[in-house]
Amino acid sequence: MQTRNVVQGGNGGRRNNRSKARAFLPLVALGLATLVLWLVAPRSATAQIETLPSWAVIDFSVQGPSSAMDVGAAAAEALSNELAKAGNIDVVASATTKRTLGDLGYRPPITKPADIQRFGKAVEADTVVTGEIVNWRIVDKDGGKMAQALMRIVVWDVASGLVVNGAALSADSAVMTGDASTDDLLKAALAQGVFEATSQINQRTLPSATVLNTLATRALINKGARAGFQNGQSVIVSRGQTQVAAAIVRDVDADSAFIELTKTYKGIQPGDKVRAVFDVPVIRDNWTKAGEARYERKSGGGSNAGLISLVVLLLAVGLLFGQGRGSNQDAVNNVFAEAASLNDTPAVKISWTRDAFQRGNNSGPVFYQVWRDGHTASPASVVGATQSNAFDDALGQRVPPVWYNFNGIVGGFNCDFSAPPEEDNDTPAPNIVPGTSYTYSVEVVYRVSSLDLPGSGSGGGGGTGGLTAGGSTGGLTTGGGNTGGLTTGGNTGGLTTGGNTGGNTGGTGGTGGTAGTTGGAGYCYFASNRVNTQGAATPLRRPPLRSPSPDEVVTGTRTFTFESVRDSQRSIQLEYVVQFSDQPTFPRGRVTTLDPIDDSGQLGGSAVSYPGVNTNQLYPGANAVYWRVGVKNLEDSPGPVADQNGFRYIWSATRKFRRIGNPGVPRKG
Numbered sequence: 001m002q003t004r005n006v007v008q009g010g011n012g013g014r015r016n017n018r019s020k021a022r023a024f025l026p027l028v029a030l031g032l033a034t035l036v037l038w039l040v041a042p043r044s045a046t047a048q049i050e051t052l053p054s055w056a057v058i059d060f061s062v063q064g065p066s067s068a069m070d071v072g073a074a075a076a077e078a079l080s081n082e083l084a085k086a087g088n089i090d091v092v093a094s095a096t097t098k099r100t101l102g103d104l105g106y107r108p109p110i111t112k113p114a115d116i117q118r119f120g121k122a123v124e125a126d127t128v129v130t131g132e133i134v135n136w137r138i139v140d141k142d143g144g145k146m147a148q149a150l151m152r153i154v155v156w157d158v159a160s161g162l163v164v165n166g167a168a169l170s171a172d173s174a175v176m177t178g179d180a181s182t183d184d185l186l187k188a189a190l191a192q193g194v195f196e197a198t199s200q201i202n203q204r205t206l207p208s209a210t211v212l213n214t215l216a217t218r219a220l221i222n223k224g225a226r227a228g229f230q231n232g233q234s235v236i237v238s239r240g241q242t243q244v245a246a247a248i249v250r251d252v253d254a255d256s257a258f259i260e261l262t263k264t265y266k267g268i269q270p271g272d273k274v275r276a277v278f279d280v281p282v283i284r285d286n287w288t289k290a291g292e293a294r295y296e297r298k299s300g301g302g303s304n305a306g307l308i309s310l311v312v313l314l315l316a317v318g319l320l321f322g323q324g325r326g327s328n329q330d331a332v333n334n335v336f337a338e339a340a341s342l343n344d345t346p347a348v349k350i351s352w353t354r355d356a357f358q359r360g361n362n363s364g365p366v367f368y369q370v371w372r373d374g375h376t377a378s379p380a381s382v383v384g385a386t387q388s389n390a391f392d393d394a395l396g397q398r399v400p401p402v403w404y405n406f407n408g409i410v411g412g413f414n415c416d417f418s419a420p421p422e423e424d425n426d427t428p429a430p431n432i433v434p435g436t437s438y439t440y441s442v443e444v445v446y447r448v449s450s451l452d453l454p455g456s457g458s459g460g461g462g463g464t465g466g467l468t469a470g471g472s473t474g475g476l477t478t479g480g481g482n483t484g485g486l487t488t489g490g491n492t493g494g495l496t497t498g499g500n501t502g503g504n505t506g507g508t509g510g511t512g513g514t515a516g517t518t519g520g521a522g523y524c525y526f527a528s529n530r531v532n533t534q535g536a537a538t539p540l541r542r543p544p545l546r547s548p549s550p551d552e553v554v555t556g557t558r559t560f561t562f563e564s565v566r567d568s569q570r571s572i573q574l575e576y577v578v579q580f581s582d583q584p585t586f587p588r589g590r591v592t593t594l595d596p597i598d599d600s601g602q603l604g605g606s607a608v609s610y611p612g613v614n615t616n617q618l619y620p621g622a623n624a625v626y627w628r629v630g631v632k633n634l635e636d637s638p639g640p641v642a643d644q645n646g647f648r649y650i651w652s653a654t655r656k657f658r659r660i661g662n663p664g665v666p667r668k669g
Helices: 018-049 072-087 096-102 112-124 180-202 463-467 471-479 479-492 498-515
Strands: 054-058 127-141 144-157 162-172 207-212 218-221 236-240 242-250 257-264 274-275 283-288 294-296 331-343 345-354 364-372 382-386 389-393 402-404 422-423 439-448 523-527 545-547 559-563 574-583 607-614 624-633 655-658
Touching: 018 463, 072 127, 072 180, 096 112, 112 127, 112 144, 112 382, 112 523, 127 180, 127 283, 144 180, 144 283, 162 180, 162 283, 162 294, 162 545, 236 283, 294 439, 331 389, 331 439, 364 389, 364 402, 382 389, 382 402, 559 624, 574 607
Parallel strands: 054 127
Antiparallel strands: 127 144, 144 162, 207 218, 207 274, 218 257, 236 242, 236 274, 242 257, 283 294, 331 345, 345 389, 364 382, 364 439, 402 422, 439 523, 545 559, 559 607, 574 624, 624 655
């Protein structure tokens, strides 16, 4: 083939490069394709590795009346759709769920853990959700109709076969007029119910973590209070889809905690997954008069409060030095939150037991800082070392003017603070809201004599100087430095005399002593780990009394009326009691308490009545009888502050009614 050379513009010998460019284009295209594949491949691999957790929802069982609609399937479909909206889980397709149940020979409801595990593994799900429509009904309201459904949703962990989350509630549809069918009303109620249940499940945010290290009966996990772990929580430990242990959370710090094993099946190891569990309330099959759900009360004796409370004797101050994560000992014990009334203001009392870490003038607590969960900018209260309780109230009366900010450092060996680090409280915690449940934690601001710090030798120059050069280098290298740094230098700060007596090397020891305080016995200040309350507290207003009126003459059977204190919170379970006495102080042994009233569900300010009270049988020999009303949230633990008779209620003001003469009815008992 003949090659044609083209000469342009007088540049002799210059070749036309078009043919070379055409030959090079396929190589460029191949290179770009390779580059694109190289860029995309890691992302695809990552997408395959970072798979979403898989949940399977089984059709609900139905105990209520029959309907043309498959209520159980409709509830499951609504729940699957609601769970999928969050985008953080992968919901197994309904067709896959039903086909697998048929293959296994199962028919809802499935309640046995072994069956849940078998089904979950068959559909390769981490979590299985079952549900129950306990009852449903159509009621007339505001000229129309609405549906109400009582539902209970249970979230199972496949690896362990344990219930880890869930909700139980009553859901209402919107009021519909015209030709709205029963099925349409019921679908709307189910949709509302699964929306509220999903919100509760998601808001509960049961934490999970990974095991970092193991001991004989304990293991360190990589999450703590910031992730939602609390002392006393029950957790399960799993490896893949197999449960290997059960445990209780202990010694919670901000970003780590220990778990204490209660059952071991295969032993635990680093990398195992830890998941908190939750007991779902049991719901009854009927409604209150106000159309709210009724719940089975928890039986006594099941509390693990005794396990949560660890009475710790600190053998040495050094046990609190946690090298950045706090020690495994609690600086306070028996921490409780109790609803209270503080000068007629809704409040919460936080109390604790001080441990043996009380060491006179040398070391020990200086302040207690009480933190309200949900507010991390500043504590809700700060009290002195001699106190064992603090208050948080709805008017902010106890907001501390200053607090002590250790920037998240717990314990330590180094004297970073030779005085309590004060912080102006320019972002105080917002006032508590009556009807809202709160939990708290307590930390101790404590001081340690510089002479007690590890590495201080015989005391050094005090403070950090005693730990580094003042008492060690200077004292160990030169005899003079030893004398000056440990004795005279220790008393005066070690800067001048240590240098003169010990010469050059001893002088270096004296320089280290400058961090100490005059006299050598300075203090270093630290903060302990925070200890959570062993339950929640719900501040409530004192119930206003309506009738009988003050000093009204009352005989025979009478209705006693007061006002609801629910406000806008409809989710809490309130209980009221009416109490009588022949003395205005309601002294020990001189009270008569009627049976509790189940929460009526009425909003705050509406009337609540206790009918049919035979006043003739109440202290028949007295010319005046005193009465009051108590209220509490049934979910609070331990409940409001106990009165002298041991009753845990927020009490109303006291009112009395009079009699004309004595009815003459003999007193019972």
